Amino acid sequence: MVVRPFWRYSLRTVALAYLAVLLIGPVVFIFIKTFEHGFETAWSYVTTPAAVSAFWLSVLIAAIAVPLNTIFGVGTAIVLIRSKARGRRLLDALIDIPFVVSPVIAGLALVLVYGINGWFGSWFADHGIQIIYAPAGMIIATVFVSLPFCVREVAPVLMEVGTEQEQAATTLGASSWQTFWRVTLPSIRQGVAYGVVLTTARALGEIGAVAVVSSNVLGSTVSLPLLVKYRTTTPGPGGITAAYATGTELAVMSLIVLLAMTLLSPQRKDAR
């Protein structure tokens, strides 16, 4: 299709304008607002005790949820692609539930199961374990919402790699464990890495599911995204600037994630 220059420039302008209004404008705005009163002021807002504790809580959530979902993701992808087990197609469909279920509903679901009056809540309470309104609940909520990413990145790669090399390894006498570590894993490395990046991004930024199971007490169960919400809706001494500062902190973390995405993306064939 030979597109005349007029149309090409029009489409380019439309696309660029759309991206400028929607993406670039808001992000630049956040940065400008944060440093309006100088770097020192912004820095002071991200180093208050509440902000530091929120930062570490976010890191903790990601540090537990991401490895769990990565192991599950690789394992499930192998079952989905390599095995002929019954119920495979059902499993395939069920994996996507977190993409369809609202994060808020996920949070509610966890309250109903693990809360004090929930299905298993009394058992946990009897054993002195608090899940809802505690970091444990926030971790489970994050696992829920970020569960499909790794499976969905690894499965297509696994399909594409094929089984020839694995069969060769087995023929040469490798155990299935050796085959996995020496042959399968290295060949799907790119997919796994991209899945980890997507899971991390979601884990750091999740608010809906986490908000429901958090007690919203500063310093204990407020993660960085919740702190942004808190500082916007109940402005403290720093007012809205404090919220912008935390927003920028999160944005910087996400830019690092985005950089990782970009570096990993040229090799990926499937873009979901």
Added chain:
Amino acid sequence: MLYLSVFVLIPVAAVIDKAFSTGLGDFWTSVSNSISRTALENTLVISLIVAVISAVMGTIVAWVLIRDEFPGKRLLNAIIDLPFALPTIVASLALLGLYGTGSPVGVNLALTKTIIGVALLFVTLPFVVRSVQPVLLEIDTEVEEAASSLGAANSVTFRRVVLPALRPAIVSGTALSFARCMGEYGSIVLLATKVPIASLIIYNDVESGTTQSAAGLSVALLVITLAILFGLRTWGSIRGR
């Protein structure tokens, strides 16, 4: 399977159980009262509009990124993923500041449905772009050239050759966008303070302890979302034949 059960299946079953725990009557009350009805209606209408705009604009952006050449294209291609990486609450805060009360660009959309739509367009931007891009890259331009050299106008070539090839990718990207819109919370929590939106009503219900009505609304929201996704998939496969 156990992992999936502990984290996903049992909790979702608990929501459905809770919604009907006190009988069908209470379930109906929880979804048919005026707030729930308005919230579901707003959520559905806004999500449908956003899904359509996202499909059209996503396809245009994907086309420009694949077929057009201009300086800075690679950078632009990289920032398409930004909404996946940027926490949604940050997007919410930025849009509130930029297009809300006291906007530096003179656009005050605070408390309107439009600003909710803008937030949803932000978070759903990558879905269509990223599903259309690889397909557009693989389409053989020879078929398009053949159509053109046989005298087909650009509009005909687009409708008869390009669009049918892209349709499955556009439909699946749009389906993901739509599902995301229906349940979205983070990017609109600071914006939808006056307009009832299902996910925010559910959140408020949980906070105030009325979990039965929250569960009822959740089930209704899920059923509507699944029905539309099913319809979209059926339509896609019929047209695809």
